[in-house]
Amino acid sequence: MPPFGTGDTLDKEFWTTATASFAKENNVDLQIEIVPWEKYEEKYLTGISSGNGPDVGYMYNEMIYDYVNMGALEPLDRMITDAERDNFYYLNHGVMTGKQYGLPIVVGNARVLYYNKDILDAKGVQVPKTWEEFRTAAKTLTDGDKYGYVMPWGDQASRALNIGFFPYLWQAGGEIISSDGKSVAFNSEAGIKALKFINDMKNVDKSMPDSVTSMNHDDADQYFLSGKSAFIMEGTSFASQIEKQGIKWGFITSLTDQAAGTFIATDMLILTKSSKNKELAYKLMLHMLKGDTMTEFHKMASFPPIAKDEEFHDNPLFKSLYENDKSAFRTLPVARMTSKIYDYLLKNIQLVMIGQSTPEKALKDTEAYANSLLNE
CATH class of the missing domain: 3.40.190.10 (Periplasmic binding protein-like II)
Incomplete structure (x- = not known):
């Protein structure tokens, strides 16, 4: 267990x-x-x-x-x-x-996007509905040692993708695996758009702390619970921890780009x-x-x-x-070798987050590896 x-x-x-x-x-x-x-x-x-x-x-x-x-x-x-x-x-x-x-x-x-109401209210920021509204809000709320968004990009378990990449892939209109299960589908216009969006929030806007690349799930959770981040994506079970801290909170089921989607x-x-x-x-x-x-x-x-x-x-x-x-x-698709594929995908995305790769290269390299496994 x-x-x-x-x-x-x-x-x-x-x-x-x-x-x-x-x-x-x-x-x-x-x-x-x-x-x-x-x-x-x-x-x-x-x-x-x-x-x-x-x-x-x-x-x-x-x-x-x-x-x-x-x-x-x-x-x-x-x-x-x-x-x-x-x-x-x-x-x-x-x-x-x-x-x-x-x-x-x-x-x-279900993974939802939590927000700290007091942090948003202090800056007069409205609850975002779309990607662009979210990106703008996160930039506005980044101030000194407080940031707009926190993610666990140092986590070694592929579950990090369930909050860090897959929801944004679905929201961009993309899929993880092809309908016949014989190839991956994330190296697409939607996949590149989703990964670029997250990368830009971290490495262009600086709306996430540099330390997210060494944070696991618990670290990211504690960062939000300590009031250092305005937003975090987590499971609905996380709400009990937020309430114990006395934080005034709300949640967004899914942001939208081309569609709604969350894990x-x-x-x-x-x-x-x-x-x-x-x-x-x-x-x-x-x-x-x-x-x-x-x-x-x-x-x-x-x-x-x-x-x-x-x-x-x-x-x-x-x-x-x-x-x-x-x-x-x-839900995640049922297909062969997905555990190995997700582990490899996570490692390649982590390289993007630390500035050692690009969204295009990360998804292309993972696609080649994944399809070789699926066609063994």
């Missing part, structure tokens, strides 16, 4: 407590491991390749396809009941190659093929996902419900977001 609390220890304590009754009832010794986001995919690949993977694991959608191709995951179709199908909201996101490989655990956490998570619990007791492991998955467990989980990590047996406990400000702004939500 990855960490969702304020640290790995909190998550381990939560899941140990949440599964204690299951362990006792079934007389099993459950070992729970929390793996930092930066090492998550590497840990998975090493574990499963060596035969030391988990019985039950957490995978984000872009990971699953490659493990299905490896034959490492167990289809759940024979175990899932009609009642369970009726209860879960997002089962379709766990279907790969016509089979059910995942049960939803986190679907939501929404589709993360699953999976069952590995190597599990020696698959029926018991599947029971554990259901225990982890039942309404009572998810209610407590969502007190630690604010997400919308994944099933009918839980009420909406997320920030009420986001209820209308999830009900009315769904047309802006985009």
